[in-house]
Amino acid sequence: MIGAISAPVIIEACKNNSVADSNTSGTAGTNTSTNGTCSIAPTETEGPFPTKVPTSYVRSDITDGKTGYKLTAKITIGNLNNSCAGLAGAIVDIWHCDAEGNYSEYGGTSLQSTNYQSVHFLRGRQTTDANGLVTFTSIFPGWYSGRATHIHVHVYNAAGTSLKVTQIAFPEGAGTGVALVNGYSKGMNGYTYNNADNIFSDDKTGLEIAAVNGSLTPGFDLTFKLNVSA
Amino acid sequence: MPKNVITLCYRKIIDTTSINHWDKFVHEDSFTEFRMQSQLYNTEQKYQTFAELLLNAEGAEKLHFLVSAAITGYLRQLNGIIPDILDQLGRRFLTFEHFKFEIINSDINDISKHKVAINFFSKPLVWHNTINNMLLVSQYTAIAAEETFTNLFQIQPFVSIHSIKNID
DSSP states (O other): OHHHHHHHHHHHHHHHHHHHTOOOOOOOOOOOTTTTOOOOOOOOOOOOOOOOOOOTTOOOOOOOOSSSOOOEEEEEEEEGGGGEEEEOHHHHHHOOOOOOOOSSSOOSSSSOOHHHHHTTTEEEEOOOOSSSSSEEEEEEEOTTTOOOOOEEEEEEEEHHHHHEEEEOOOSSSSSSSHHTTTTTTSSTTOOOOOGGTTTTTTTTTTTOOOOOEEEETTTEEEEEEEEEOO | OOOOEEEEEEEEOTTTTOHHHHHHHHHHHHHHHHHHHHHOOOOTOOOOBHHHHHHHHHTTTGGHHHHHHTTHHHHTTTTBBBBBOOOOOBBBOOOOOEEEEEEEOOOOTTTGGEEEEEEEEEOOOOEEEEEEEEEEEEEOOOOOSOOOOEEEEEEEEEEEEEEEEEEE
8 A cells, every 4th residue: 555655656756856836736525534443454455356247156176186987968948938948047956976976065063164165066057058958977976865866056147136046857777877887885784766856756757867978988968957946 | 482373354244335347247246146045945935035035034144154155256357355344554464364244135126135244354464563543553474574574553343353262
């Protein structure tokens, strides 16, 4: 601050020496005094200057260093009020658990702190393109007690108003991703299949089940169409 | 002489009265994210305030975490330096890797009610001495040097000692 204020004063002083009839330097300032408050004033070069940044959810690759079999999730948002045609400009959040079945999260009022570099792993946000499509790169989710493999989805309109909160289920049986990944190191002992899952068990026609193709290497492709009223 | 290694916590409060750009960005963006994420716990749009959500909606305490993604980009812009807290020479001297974001109060319809806190947890410091009302500290390193450069600073409101470890 001191440097910024004093520089123009010096320039004006030089002008005064060379232009004899000028007797006003600078213009009246508008800053009021904060002198006398009991604090140390910052005495450093200003900066780094903040710039507006989007929420850290906004990225296509949500892996954040989490290991697992690659999964590319292609989710298309359709508009029920427009014959389910692709909805452009919708905001799509997804989140799911890691290979061990854990989510990135903390809560409550404990003093637990978090490193800011990788705190929101396996969570992402994208805006749909002209065809209503968003694509995320992630890992095949693991599982945890009481639930079938799933991905959470929250769809908003462009203004951020919630249109749909739902979950995507995975196909099961021989040769499917769920069978091939085989619960990672946990295995499948104690696994909850879709027909016993408290979210998916009422989905008798498979509306909530994505198409998942591929193999452990190079990975799996998930495609899902989700229709909302927009 | 026993040596104490401490970490400090600075709880930076940001609300509608905050004036610098960084604080304003954090305030605006965390409010936007709060409005979006709170809908997860407010499907019938019964609640307006964060307090109502905490009281009535199961899982709403996760909003502290969920909204924090709106501000981690701004934390990166700090390059690991805790803002605002100065030593006697007027320099920022505390470094951090860990933080905790809190929503103190908010209202989905009124940004002026939106008040948040970022708790910055400093990297470990060696507490050498107390001089009047000031602490003499230095950055903790595993290998002690013969001569250590120190910072002298005053504990101020919203700064506290978060943890202490005695190493002889």
